[in-house]
Amino acid sequence: MTSGTPEFDPAPYEAAGIPAAEAHRWWAWRLTAEQAATWRRAGVADPAEATQWTTAHLTPDTVATCRAADLTATEALLWHEYEFDLDEAITLRQQGHTPEQAYDLKRGRKPRSPDDPTAPGDAFTSLMAFAGGGDPRDRAQRFIARLGNADALVIYSYCGEDWVDDEAAAWARQNVAAPTARMWQELGLRPAEARRYIQRGLTPMAVARAWWQAGIPFEETASWAGAGLTPEEAAVQRARGVTAEQAETLRTLRDDH
DSSP states (O other), X not given: OOTTOOOOOOHHHHHTTOOHHHHHHHHHTTOOHHHHHHHHHTXXXXXXXXXXHHHTTOOHHHXXXXXXXXXXXXXXXXXXXXXXXXXXXXXXXHTTOOHHHHHHHHTXXXXXXXXXXXXXXXXXXXXXXXXXXXXXXXXXXXHHHHTTTSOHXXXXXXXXXXXXXXXXXXXXXXXXXXXHHHHHHHTTOOHXXXXXXXXXXXXXXXXXXXXXXXXXXXXXHHHHHHTTXXXXXXXXXXXXXXXXXXXXXXXXXHHTO
């Protein structure tokens, strides 16, 4: 961990009924024996999951409510990231909304789904013509065919840069133009992660500035941001001794859901 970190003492954890091998994992996530025992009584045996619940501003007492609503820690963290409390999240989820859609609705915008099967109409036709007609082997044509319902100018931006691979498609599906996607990539963020900032009206520069002002090293920013923490929350976790590697674990948990 970091210099000055106290040595692991299994005694308090063992006194709380937590085996030493498991206790070390809780300690590594900077959760005390008392906190670990409370989370375990709530049915949370993984300290990484407990950290997700905590980051979402939820407690062991609320886990049962979340689980009754089929709300996982990963989902709860996403709702928190979009500034919804637990009651709002459960209600909106029961109404069939995703956090992204609910955020748009909250701000009076029509929710847009990247997977909307709506026919693309004239934009698709003009882009297919731009791509070179009916040759099915044409890379640009195949790219456009995959993204026919996306914004025409967004698709043009990728074709213009001859960036038409799977990664480009992932960014285009989030309605992010190629030049902006490159900037988000420089921050180390993935398409879905960047979209969450974009929906909140934030630019790559604004995001980079916020993390820099919080004192988070540039090379750690993507791990903490991808894990769903704000710069301030990340700073608190780092001060407690939680590492960027552990943040990357939380990020991976989000990718798996």
